[in-house]
């Protein structure tokens with residue numbers, strides 16, 4: 001039998017949304033726990049420089065998340081990291097969340113699981129295919145890299161790879177234009193080490209003894225293929241929602257995001273969605289934190305109402 005804990009609120013996911021919800025919940029005197037499958041900080045840990053977080057004109061993403069985590073810790077909210085949730089039952093008044101080590105029972109659950117990168121639709125059984133330049137780019141000083149994708153992430157992370165000191169950077173986008181902001185495009189394309197192509201798709205990898213040796217690129221207009229020798233590939237094809245845990249219980253949009261109401265409530269009473277996992281127009285740190293503020297305050301009101309009904 002696993003040890004059992006009763007809390008007011010379980011927060012699933014410890015990115016900026018989950019941590020903000022924890023701060024508000026703790027200040028509202030709700031007993032709360034954050035369950036995080038990796039380490040706290042979420043996507044912001046892999047953002048090199050954040051320029052739009054009011055109060056810090058320029059801050060490293062990981063540093064910002066360390067500050068947020070310190071705030072959570074100062075309120076003594078328990079945080080379980082590297083924690084695997086094996087089962088989640090969200091219906092009824094008492095929710096249960098079973099991890100690899102414990103069973104939590106709570107009146108409310110906030111889902112703050114965010115998104116993950118869309119993988120390449122190719123078998124990529126080698127160690128040289130990456131999804132985060134800030135995490136893995138350091139190994140590519142004086143090496144040749146291919147970047148797949150033509151949006152903001154691809155261009156931003158390419159700028160980071162140039163800063164790391166890659167020798168050449170080839171960027172390919174399968175559509176007929178790039179989608180990144182004009183200023184970022186101009187900045188990247190001005191560097192002599194960069195070659196950027198539209199209408200071009202990565203169709204296969206060349207491996208030699210299990211290591212990446214090259215990338216096979218196809219010109220989609222002509223059908224011509226060529227092998228480009230590269231040492232590493234960085235993939236930025238967008239993000240998809242982390243909804244596996246609850247997709248059978250929570251009403252989701254066509255694209256798999258939570259359809260949350262004005263109070264961030266879902267179709268199930270006592271269950272809330274916040275941050276990037278929600279269907280919304282703008283996914284930013286501040287919008288994630290705004291959702292989390294609303295959800296935590298709604299949880300406080302929900303639990304107070306439940307307790308009032310019991311007396």
Ligand SMILES: Cc1cc2nc3c(=O)[nH]c(=O)nc-3n(C[C@H](O)[C@H](O)[C@H](O)COP(=O)(O)OP(=O)(O)OC[C@H]3O[C@@H](n4cnc5c(N)ncnc54)[C@H](O)[C@@H]3O)c2cc1C
Nearest residue numbers: 013015016017037042043113114115275276283284285288
């Ligand atoms: C390249 C890039 C650059 C960006 N730059 C900026 C910027 O400069 N400024 C800005 O405001 N925004 C920026 N963003 C957007 C910002 O990072 C997100 O909007 C923000 O991180 C969303 O926070 P979140 O907490 O909802 O999700 P996330 O940050 O994705 O956190 C979700 C957390 O949930 C955890 N999790 C997932 N599934 C489970 C599970 N089953 N069990 C337990 N835990 C789970 C994850 O490990 C993660 O820690 C950027 C995004 C990207 C991709």
